[in-house]
Amino acid sequence: MAKQIKADNFGGSLLISKGIIIGKRQSDFYFKLKIAKYSPFIFQQRYESNHFSWNNENEFFNIDEQEVRAGLSVPSIRLKGEFATKFVTNYIYCDANAHFQQIGDTVLNLTSIRLHKDFKLGRFFIKNKIVYQLPPNMGEDIISTPEWSFYNTTYFDLNHFLDKISVEAQVGFDITYCSKFKALGYNPVVGQFHQSNSEVYAGEYPIVNAFINMRIKTVLLFFKYENLVNMFRKDKYYFILDKYAMNIAAFRF
Template sequence: MPEQTSAFLSLIEFKLSKHFSLGGFHSRNTLLYQVSSHQDIIPLPEWSVFSSNYYQNKLFKVLFFQLGFDLRYSSPWYAPAYMPATGQFYAQNYRQVGDYPFVDVFLNMQLKRARIFIKMDHVNQGTPSNDYFLTPFYPANPSGLRFGVSWNFYD
């Protein structure tokens, strides 16, 4: 049942970001630490990590490309559960989610005004486990291939 609280809620977030580069190799990293004064009301993962690592260069002096992978991870936490009957999320404390790395592999290219991307989402599906839920009883998207082309027109 819905209810309100009169408790004072405070959230604290510490974020570290750094971009490392060595020649054509790049690593963009973000580390996030979060604390909620009332985890039962506003649950948050304590740690979250995002890392994008890629190699970029030009081929034949015209084709710019980036080839790499993204990594996302969050520590275990009691994510809000979803109730389809009401279409709303609610606080729960019986099933933790997180503690699972998501890895995506990508290739970005640009040739003059055309941008092309190919991305394989969630390449590590099932490794190290099949417990890849974003909210209780609703798994994250399975592996999938995405691709697209964008063409910029000049006026």
């Protein structure tokens, strides 16, 4: 068992890890506890420009965070799972008008479960991650997150066929998908993402990219065709942010 404790004037963290045997498989278990207290960022407290200004120095309180993480990994079968929950007191968010607000009467709770599972079939590699997040205990006008998220990367390793010419290469694709959630807005004047009062929702759209990675001695080459699904949709625009559509299918290198 290994323990590591770090602390300062504003909080501390604790890490406990231990190797265990499940069946006949070596596994690793860990537990993390983090307690922190910090003041709002300077940008959240005060800002002055031609179009926006605010002064929250005497209005905002320090933020308190308590976070617990527990996970288990089984390297022999490429499996890892994690449970995490966080409590935030005096949570600060950016409202639909791109102004910062603080919630002092309710403690924000964010809880998630993550599962990583990788497969290796010959020279095919498949990496998967699934995330389930409990709906936050605050409304969409304060925080908006997808309930389900899925990430996949699948590629074929060509190194065996190119070894004689000192070239490394992988060809494959990646997929990102999440459930429906209210899209954020973006204000370029202050460079800040914020909550939106529109009815635009993101999610329920698979983002698929095909790629080729190559390494020739010290030269790295990367080719990608982004957003393949866009080529087969009648509606060519998918909004990842309020008023900001995702790039259409395009080749990049």
